[in-house]
Amino acid sequence: MQEAISDKTPSAAPKSADHAYAEIKRAIVDMRYLPGESMREEELARSLGVSRTPVREAFRRLGAEGWLEIRPNQGARVRVWSVRDVEEIFEARALIEPYLVGCAVARISAEDVEVLHRLATEMRAIAHAIDESGALEKWFVANRAFHEILTSASGNTRLNQTLNSMKEIPLIKWTFRNYTEEDRERSVQQHSEIVEAIRSGDREWAESTMKSHILAARQSVLQKLKANQGAVPVENKPKTDKRRQPYA
Known part of the structure; x- marks a missing residue:
């Protein structure tokens, strides 16, 4: 039994992180999150059905690739294009x-x-x-x-x-x-x-x-x-969160 758990554990975390990365990136590309909009670890983790750790890793990767701006003590937001x-x-x-x-x-x-x-x-x-x-x-x-x-x-x-x-x-x-x-x-x-x-x-x-x-x-x-003062404007958010539903 312990061997079976050990076999699954190493692959589960990377898979969760890859899944979180792919889904969050797709949400940005599809403009479900708009330029300048904040992204919350807890909300995304709940939507994706994962812990906050894979979401945090996804944020790190997306920040390195230029999709997100990671701000100390403020979290992540979608990059604003200048x-x-x-x-x-x-x-x-x-x-x-x-x-x-x-x-x-x-x-x-x-x-x-x-x-x-x-x-x-x-x-x-x-x-x-x-x-x-x-x-x-x-x-x-x-x-x-x-x-x-x-x-x-x-x-x-x-x-x-x-x-x-x-x-x-x-x-x-x-x-x-x-x-x-x-x-x-x-x-x-x-x-x-x-x-x-x-x-x-x-x-x-x-x-x-x-x-x-x-x-x-x-x-x-x-x-x-x-x-628009030199940056892609943040559009008004819709009154509902239908943009986020594809995570389900």
Whole structure:
């Protein structure tokens, strides 16, 4: 009996810590916790069905990765993205993502090109019905799939992982929420142009369009950030805690 307990104990703690880390990170990405919002160990431990120790370890990891700000004697809060953060993220994307798209031109399958075309068409339809319930989330999902197919087709796993670590942040969702009609129209047009460039086998065209796409998004985000005193604003919380329910 003691041997069985010993066998389970070493693996149970890491598993709980990994579970807490994954779920808390997902909650931040999904914006169930907003920039600047505090996160309580006790509340999260209860929601996740674990002790406070795995939550504390998850906080440590997320703090090291830049998702949380750990404040002495004050706990953790979701990081607030500054103008400089945004500049660095988009500068890095503008260097990496066009290169990966260029690599993908010669490697991508015909099936994936058709999926890209379908996603671009879907995003255009969403852009024209953006006020419908769930439209922004559909846009985000389609856009993420579009970019992931492109960069995965490059064949450069390490650069793609580096890129994805930057694109996963809640800032991306905040960007979509604050796009103007002109921003959305520009975005869908550039997506369609990227697909056409790939179909034509034109690496230079694909790379330049992707770079323009990223830099245009950068300009739009920076304008809105500066209008909000240089940081992603903390939105008003909903009256209920429905954002937190997916932990159950």
